[in-house]
Amino acid sequence: MAKHIQPIIRTMNFGDVTSVGAIEKLSFPCPWTERSFKHELENDYSINYVVLHVDVIIGYLCAQEILDEAQILKLAVLTEFRRCGVGTALLNTLFAALKQHNFSGKIFLEARVSNTAAIEFYKKHNFRPIHIRKDYYDNPVEDAMVMMLDTLTQVINF
Numbered sequence: 001m002a003k004h005i006q007p008i009i010r011t012m013n014f015g016d017v018t019s020v021g022a023i024e025k026l027s028f029p030c031p032w033t034e035r036s037f038k039h040e041l042e043n044d045y046s047i048n049y050v051v052l053h054v055d056v057i058i059g060y061l062c063a064q065e066i067l068d069e070a071q072i073l074k075l076a077v078l079t080e081f082r083r084c085g086v087g088t089a090l091l092n093t094l095f096a097a098l099k100q101h102n103f104s105g106k107i108f109l110e111a112r113v114s115n116t117a118a119i120e121f122y123k124k125h126n127f128r129p130i131h132i133r134k135d136y137y138d139n140p141v142e143d144a145m146v147m148m149l150d151t152l153t154q155v156i157n158f
Helices: 014-027 034-042 086-100 116-124
Strands: 008-011 046-053 056-066 069-077 106-112 128-137 142-149
Touching: 008 086, 014 034, 014 046, 014 056, 014 069, 034 046, 046 086, 056 086, 069 086, 106 116, 106 128, 116 128, 116 142
Parallel strands: 069 106
Antiparallel strands: 008 046, 046 056, 056 069, 106 142, 128 142
């Protein structure tokens, strides 16, 4: 595990899609395709970031902001860089962008109910479980934990 890294976060671009897709395949049992990421980059409502360490993409975040709601669609970090603040840095970058847009709504996300590490990570950032979505995921079929952050003013470390 890398202990002392200084992540560099920037907006995702089309040249990042292959690297992001590789991390996606390592991170999720039912990964998005590169085409899905390209679609997000073309979407006017999308907010997409990559995080780099020594010029290598080690994580990414995809979200959408529509009116008074935001949705975190994807957040992944390479295993060896987890628990080093990279995910928190990505979240804080998203929160800063939403704040800059004068966003004052709720932020939602889904996580596999078995993904306790992700659920605990989001709880640490003041997201709270609000609902179980039955059979939401494929490969394997699994329920989703829907989580919500009420307002950006709840965010710790921001």
